[in-house]
Amino acid sequence: xxxxxxxxxxxxxxxxxxxxxxxxxxxxxxxxxxxxxxxxxxxxxxxxxxxxxxxxxxxxxxxxxxxxxxxxxxxxxxxxxxxxxxxxxxxxxxxxxxxxxxxxxxxxxxxxxxxxxxxxxxxxxxxxxxxxxxxxxxxxxxxxxxxxxxxxxxxxxxxxxxxxxxxxxxxxxxxxxxxxxxxxxxxxxxxxxxxxxxxxxxxxxxxxxxxxxxxxxxxxxxxxxxxxxxxxxxxxxxxxxxxxxxxxxxxxxxxxxxxxxxxxxxxxxxxxxxxxxxxxxxxxxxxxxxxxxxxxxxxxxxxxxxxxxxxxxxxxxxxx
Numbered sequence: 001x002x003x004x005x006x007x008x009x010x011x012x013x014x015x016x017x018x019x020x021x022x023x024x025x026x027x028x029x030x031x032x033x034x035x036x037x038x039x040x041x042x043x044x045x046x047x048x049x050x051x052x053x054x055x056x057x058x059x060x061x062x063x064x065x066x067x068x069x070x071x072x073x074x075x076x077x078x079x080x081x082x083x084x085x086x087x088x089x090x091x092x093x094x095x096x097x098x099x100x101x102x103x104x105x106x107x108x109x110x111x112x113x114x115x116x117x118x119x120x121x122x123x124x125x126x127x128x129x130x131x132x133x134x135x136x137x138x139x140x141x142x143x144x145x146x147x148x149x150x151x152x153x154x155x156x157x158x159x160x161x162x163x164x165x166x167x168x169x170x171x172x173x174x175x176x177x178x179x180x181x182x183x184x185x186x187x188x189x190x191x192x193x194x195x196x197x198x199x200x201x202x203x204x205x206x207x208x209x210x211x212x213x214x215x216x217x218x219x220x221x222x223x224x225x226x227x228x229x230x231x232x233x234x235x236x237x238x239x240x241x242x243x244x245x246x247x248x249x250x251x252x253x254x255x256x257x258x259x260x261x262x263x264x265x266x267x268x269x270x271x272x273x274x275x276x277x278x279x280x281x282x283x284x285x286x287x288x289x290x291x292x293x294x295x296x297x298x299x300x301x302x303x304x305x306x307x308x309x310x311x312x313x314x315x316x317x318x319x320x
Contacts, residue, residue: 163185
């Protein structure tokens with residue numbers, strides 16, 4: 001039996017935390033505060049990198065892309081999350097749900113690939129320092145970033161298109177804050193084997209391959225650093241990678257914990273699991289983008305120096 005386009009279902013209902021009304025106000029304030037920090041932190045980081053010519057290097061170009069991704073990713077989902085805290089059951093139109101899912105999936109997939117590209121950049125910088133400027137030319141690192149965006153967008157187009165072709169019958173209740181693709185697939189009243197296979201291919205491209213690239217890159221990086229004779233040289237080499245490693249661990253660790261954890265079958269366990277799912281989902285969608293600029297700025301002397309210069313010049317302009 002072939003697939004048909006859904007013609008009856010016009011909206012979805014996001015359950016969110018409707019079963020825990022006392023927590024909704026607390027989470028609304030918390031998420032709103034974190035979202036504002038995300039916009040401010042990533043916005044300042046992007047401004048610093050653009051304004052300071054000393055930061056016009058491949059590493060900071062990738063970091064600028066990462067910050068822009070975090071702003072786009074959270075902006076595609078946080079407004080919907082905040083709105084769901086204010087209503088018992090948030091209604092979302094079918095087109096609106098698909099658009100939000102497309103944007104969130106695209107930004108998430110792009111970030112996965114971009115983190116792999118950033119690992120390659122660190123590999124070249126530490127393992128081939130004398131040839132770094134020759135290898136990582138402007139055309140190369142801009143192509144790497146553009147490739148990350150292209151892979152994420154194409155992957156999201158494929159997954160969203162396949163989901164839109166599924167028929168959704170009577171059950172339109174999504175047990176999530178947003179239109180998350182796995183939650184939507186559970187509501188389909190048709191065979192989703194094609195979607196499952198497509199998602200498996202997607203995971204291979206945007207999750208497994210970048211992780212392998214990161215792992216192999218850091219094996220060579222660590223091996224090279226251990227060969228450096230001076231302690232100061234080792235410390236400087238490790239410091240250039242520590243921020244990226246921290247972000248990778250938080251980002252991928254949250255993804256695997258979110259999708260690989262066992263599901264509880266008891267009613268009490270399921271209720272507790274809902275709360276756990278809330279925390280994990282919010283951590284992945286809000287906390288991680290909030291931590292990224294803090295990790296890179298607090299652990300990076302160049303960024304802190306550039307920020308001081310920018311703020312100092314602004315104060316000077318104001319006084320003048």
